[in-house]
Amino acid sequence: MATNRATLLGGTVLAIMMAIGSAGAAMADPALDSALQNPDNWSMYGHDYTNDRYSTLKQINADNVGNLKLAWAFQLGTTEAQEASPIVVDGTLYVSSSSGPTHVFALDAATGQIKWQYDPKVAADVPPYVCCGLDSRGVSFADGKILFSTLDGHLVALDAKTGKEVWSAKVVDYKDGAAITSPPLIVKNMAIIGYAGGEYGMRGALQAYDLATGKQLWKTWTIPGPGQHGNDTWKGDSWKHGGGNAWLVGSYDPKTNTVFYGTSNPGPWNAAVRSTGTSNYGKLTNAGSSATLAIDPDNGHIKWEIQSTPADAWDYDGVNELVLGDVPIDGHDTPIYMKADRDGFFFVANRDTGKLISANPFVPVNWAKSFNAATDRPVEDPAKRPRLGYKATDICPAWVGGKNWQPMSFNPETGLAYIPANNTCQTMEATKIDYHKGMFYLGNDFSVQPGHGGYLGQLLAWNPVTQKAAWAINRPLPWNGGTMTTAGNLVLQGDIQGVFHAYDAKTGKELFHKFLGSGIIAGPVTFAADGKQYIAILSGRPSGPPAFMGEAGKQILSATPPGGTLFVFSE
């Protein structure tokens, strides 16, 4: 009897271990899975696999948030753009600074005391290869490890308890113009990561690495190559340098085993090289770029794609995060993804079937009059499509986007998405001489102007079902921070002038605000330690992108000095 039972147990354990060992494992990473079950945690960048940045914690709520006090503050040690969302797992907070990252910290979540600190050795000559700021959007947790990316193209895994390096994988060569700025997506036994670099003639890809060993399990190009579906949507050999980089964060639906990533705009800027260069692009849509990809994580295959801007000519990256939710569409509870795209349209799609449900402008838009959900095609205004020798003026939105990387959130109780929106327009043509690695060329000349309506930024509460605004708070500048929402009926956001706000999630009434000294662009998070709820936010304004925002950019730079502080509040 005893022998039989031991054999049975041994067989079961073996089966489980074999299941974990292959890329086709049915279970999530057990450590992460367990962390996700605990509402006290904020276990990944967007809270959980849905990226909805919604917490069920309500100890801090609309009634008492006005009393929020500083619990502790922590200096990150750098003053370049602070874009990280800290994660908190079982009482430990993990956060990365900018510039490398220069530092990765593990802190006691209740007190801020350092448990360990890791300083990666990042190549000193990286800055010229990074387009838009020496940023890091944070770290990921899984399998007893903390994982993060570096600007010089590496994915690093540390022991979560000690901070010692376990492995480091070179994902991409930064000298090709690629950098990695976002945390990886943890799925089963894998860390999935993309990279930036569309400006330099790269072709985008997503790669999966084994959590235990750092070995690459698969690599999938975002831009289809010869023989792959969609390759004929690229003219000539332009697919080789097509861009379509997946540089932001991914989402995951365990029910259908699907990973969702957005991809950046196609390269080069001159659409005539890769398409027709006109609004009649026909078949030449440049598939894989400015799109949402649905990917099978077991093998990296692309299941389907929905493009937000075909044959893009405006620098409308499609990388914005896919927020997963379940909402009533035509009376049926429907599994959707939502994307507040750079191009100004709010996309709602059935994430099981890959069918686009609706796409409506959430900010003033004029490059297209509408988006036809049945055909997946925008109805363009040809006068707003720039090309060589043609200056298109007053194009809305500008490259800044209706929303940029700063994350939005979704509250299932209010049914609203909370979007850090921008209202800017641009003029664009290619005539300005530019200079790159000793070579001159005619660069893409653009200038950013304020959008129409007297406001350049907005905290927008948007109903994804009706595709209408519920409420909105105008801000004088674009490029404000990400948002977070809770069951305590709260929405929280920091603005680019350094003020951290809390609002009633239903009505938008402001309930709390505090000036934190440097412009805020990161998204806030919330967690509980020892039974007490906290709210955390990084402040530290950027210097890169504002340089390309004209007068608004100058105002962003002069509003506050650079900074690097983690503020943690509680009652």
Add this chain to the structure above:
Amino acid sequence: MGWPRLCAAALLVLLSPLTSHAAAPLRLCADPDNLPLSSSNPATPGFYVELGQKIAAALHRPFEPVWAPTQAGEREVRQTVLSGHCDGFIGVPRDPDFMASLVLSKPLLTLGYAMVTPRGTAIRGLADLSGKRVAVQFATPPQDVLAEHDEITMVTVNTPAEGMQALANGEADAAILWSTSAGWIDHTRMHDAWRVAPLADSGMHWQAAIGFAKDHAVLRDAVDRAIGSLGGAIKALEVKYGFPTAAPLPLVQASSQDPPAAPPQDATSQSPHNAASAKDIAAGHQLFNDNCEHCHGPDAVTGLEARNLRHLALRYGDKMNQVFFYTVTHGRPTEGMPNWSGILTHAQFQKILDWLHTIQGK
């Protein structure tokens, strides 16, 4: 010691140059890895570094290169010259549109793109590339030109080295690459196997200069005087670093649809520029912007040589008027140029032409 010796010694002290403090080094920024133009390797310093040494010597100052990778272009210039890390940046485009915050030296040299072909081939321009495979660099003007010509197969590369390699591997029949890099690779690694001919077309070449912060105009003036004194030395450096010496060739030739030679006296189409009134010229300018700018660029400013109407005189000489009238009244259907007969009157065409004459070569 006699009195004369004391005097002589005193005189010597008075006449020798003051050496109580060393002259401040002339610090010029340059890319550390951009041969033949510049390199941090002392064995092959590069054109800019050697030129910088000569300029500094002419100013009686030591020379100090400050290495600045030019991957980030304008941003690098902002973070170096405009932040005081160096006195000037060698090799910026000599164009007021580049960075308004700089003052520029006189031109050092002309840089641009070159057609690279096997020696002895008859390839002279776009027309000869039909049906051929041509290597071009990603996001450069030659790539933009080839994008308009589907009869030419584009082989896209990221660097001049990749382009030269594509030629050597037989993956391309010709290449249009950054000229100084192509010439250098051809000379140092490929035994001068290739013909490197700089392009004459607008938008394919620019002048390079040294850029200084706006408040350094006095230094810029001194550097200009130094450059002026160096003439022959600059030419010698161009030879040393294998700069292409072939005569510039125009990539874009006149279209085969141009009318055959017509009698020179044609009263209806001749319109001496100085006979047009200022009012006609202004009207022509407005007509142009109202009707033609969406293809030919506002004020006829365009980066696309095939549509560059500021080069009509360069391209057609004294046939310019004739070609203009023929083209606007017949169109060029395969190139997307409409026939404007019946849409604009002859008088309107004449006014547009009057204005075009005022902007030729500008």
